[in-house]
Amino acid sequence: MTDAIAYLDPRSGATYPLDVPRWCGDDGAPLMLTPMPGIGRDAIRQEARSLWRYAAALPFLPEAPITMGEGCTPLVPRVFAGATALLKCEWLMPTGSFKDRGAAVMLSLLRAQGIGHVLEDSSGNGGAAIATYAAAGGMRAKILVPATTSPAKTVQSRAAGAEIELTPGSRQDCADEALRQGQARRDGIFYASHNWHPFFLQGTKTLAYELWEDLGFRAPDNIIVPCGAGSNVLGCGIGFSELLRAGGIDRLPRIFAAQPANCAPIARAFLGEAPAAPLPTMAEGTAIAEPIRLRECLGVLEQTEGGAVMLTEAEIAAAALDLARGGIYAEPTSAQAAAAFAKLLEAGTIRAGETSVVVLTGTGLKATPRFAELMGVAL
DSSP states (O other): TTTTEEEEEEOOOOOOTSSSSOOOTTOOOOEEEEEOOOGGGGGTTTTOOOOGGGGGSSSSOSSSOOOSOOOOOOOOEETTEEEEEEEEEOOOSSSSSSSSHHHHHHHHHHHHTTTTTTEEESSEEEEEEHHHHHHHTEEEEEEEEEEEEEEGGGHHHHHHTTTTEEEEEEHEEEEEHHHHHHTTTGOOEEEETTOOOHHHHHHHHHHHHHHHTTTTSSSOOOEEEEOSHHHHHHHHHHHHHHHHOOOOHSSSSSEEEEEETTOOOHHHHHHHHHOOOOOSSSSGGOOOOOTTTHHHHHHHHHHOOOOOOOOEEEHHHHHHHHHHHTTBBOOOHHHHHHEEEEEEEOOOOTTTOOEEEEEEOBBBGGGGHHHHHHHOOOO
């Protein structure tokens, strides 16, 4: 383990040693890791057909990573809104979403530190990824979900053997209960939250390295990502910053965050709009009313000279159906990145001749009832 790398509270500057597992600062603040130097193309493990190709870029190397081939997702060109976008199909991973990147790396590193029982709060893709990778790694997992959650949404986690605990109240109440249990370390459980633990971002940063390699070891001009808590915004920010430090690229790509107007705290803050009470949205994977790293997400958007786009429910629905009719079956949460691409083109913020990556984060198979509703089909 490298002593120079540590947990970092970016707001206070406080650091903590990496060899003691923790998910927050002593005062409860969210943590990142201290900046790392990045790697060059000679450090890529050519024999590995997964995100572990970039293992040398991680804070330390686990002896036995938990892996099922996550990463190495296709980059598919498609004409959308009159211009070519490169669709990064992140749903083509074991559990059907990009969260496999973070889960694989986070749980591999935590297991190497002696953690064998993890706690997560998520009724969706995050819970499914943590449950699945815990099962693959011989770890126990407990997933907290709101009591009102549809039973269908927890089937994937239950099938992986995770313990599901229904918590009364809202999604925020569920998160608060997870924080309480995580702080208490009840039954020796460790809070391995995809929203809180900085090791999760070490997984999502591999998207940056992969895009760099996909594009012949250069950065795209623009990256448009669906944004809830911001793990892909932050991951791309971390990864491309490392590549810049390592001399692998000579400029950062512009990063744009796509959010539903019904729940857009990061976009509203970036655009200087007043906060608004959240409303229901079909882009439920990004419906995070209180992202814990809002300041850090805004920092990435500003540093890369990117931006934020808010989308109506009609715009998200139209993009989801347009993608599907072109053979790309992505959940509405993902489709908002394509809708944002169209709006950025129309506004002249990005141009048709630029290299623009649209990150599609989850499969449409997880949103079949929503697609049926959009098409007026009875299930």
